[in-house]
Amino acid sequence: MNLKLRIWRQKNSEDRGAMVSYDINEITPDMSFLEMLDTLNENLTLAGEDPVAFDHDCREGICGSCSLMIDGQAHGPVQTTTCQLQMRSFKDGAEIVIEPWRARAFPVIKDLVVDRSAFDRIIGAGGYITAPTGSAPDAHATPVPKPAADSAFENAACIGCGACVAACPNGSATLFTAAKVAHLNVLPQGQPERETRVLNMVAQMDDEGFGGCTNTGQCTVSCPKEIPFISIANLNREYRRAVRSSKG
Numbered sequence: 627m628n629l630k631l632r633i634w635r636q637k638n639s640e641d642r643g644a645m646v647s648y649d650i651n652e653i654t655p656d657m658s659f660l661e662m663l664d665t666l667n668e669n670l671t672l673a674g675e676d677p678v679a680f681d682h683d684c685r686e687g688i689c690g691s692c693s694l695m696i697d698g699q700a701h702g703p704v705q706t707t708t709c710q711l712q713m714r715s716f717k718d719g720a721e722i723v724i725e726p727w728r729a730r731a732f733p734v735i736k737d738l739v740v741d742r743s744a745f746d747r748i749i750g751a752g753g754y755i756t757a758p759t760g761s762a763p764d765a766h767a768t769p770v771p772k773p774a775a776d777s778a779f780e781n782a783a784c785i786g787c788g789a790c791v792a793a794c795p796n797g798s799a800t801l802f803t804a805a806k807v808a809h810l811n812v813l814p815q816g817q818p819e820r821e822t823r824v825l826n827m828v829a830q831m832d833d834e835g836f837g838g839c840t841n842t843g844q845c846t847v848s849c850p851k852e853i854p855f856i857s858i859a860n861l862n863r864e865y866r867r868a869v870r871s872s873k874g
């Protein structure tokens with residue numbers, strides 16, 4: 627495959643940045659999108675140019691590091707992570723536009739790399755339990771109802787990639803926060819902090835400068851882990867419950 631790439635290049639957080647065009651040839655359909663970018667970077671390095679900075683780690687859909695806006699879609703045309711996207715999803719001769727996540731709370735550090743530490747601070751505000759864990763407990767020592775286990779598992783699948791924020795016209799982190807709250811709030815072990823968790827995590831989300839949720843649903847259709855939209859309704863319900871309880 628021969629492709630034309632238009633890539634956002636930005637030297638650092640102060641630089642204005644601009645789109646730069648590159649031609650790349652001899653890409654095979656079974657390459658991953660990141661392997662295609664590796665090939666581009668090898669070419670740039672051999673030509674004495676600065677390679678394109680982009681985030682990646684596991685390259686198997688687990689860590690959430692990879693984060694590219696591809697042709698205007700978070701993680702590209704398939705509902706998966708950028709590292710799991712194959713070049714066969716594109717036509718030979720295509721022009722592909724590659725940008726970083728664009729959100730006020732995710733400032734660009736360099737090229738395609740953004741600072742997603744706002745997510746870490748939301749998790750730090752409530753993504754923990756205080757139940758003493760000690761040594762590994764026997765399996766099923768704390769009975770967990772099946773619906774609660776299923777719901778916790780579904781929401782625990784969130785890898786913190788930020789596609790939901792990048793896809794949202796408001797730059798909202800509500801789906802991410804909803805997943806992190808739901809993961810622990812439905813479990814017996816998460817009950818002692820059930821109310822402080824949701825209040826603190828939502829307050830931190832607002833402090834970080836994410837936009838509000840207006841139920842556009844772009845988050846859930848862009849989420850590579852298919853975190854369901856109903857998690858946001860659950861978050862709202864948990865928040866109202868916590869506010870009522872805090873007012874006695």
Ligand code: SF4
Pocket residue numbers: 783784785786787788789790791801802805845848849850851852853
């Ligand atoms: S909710 Fe989905 S899109 Fe958002 S951070 Fe988690 S895995 Fe990524």
Ligand code: FES
Pocket residue numbers: 681682683684685686687688689690691692707708709710785
């Ligand atoms: S590099 Fe880890 S999810 Fe893509």
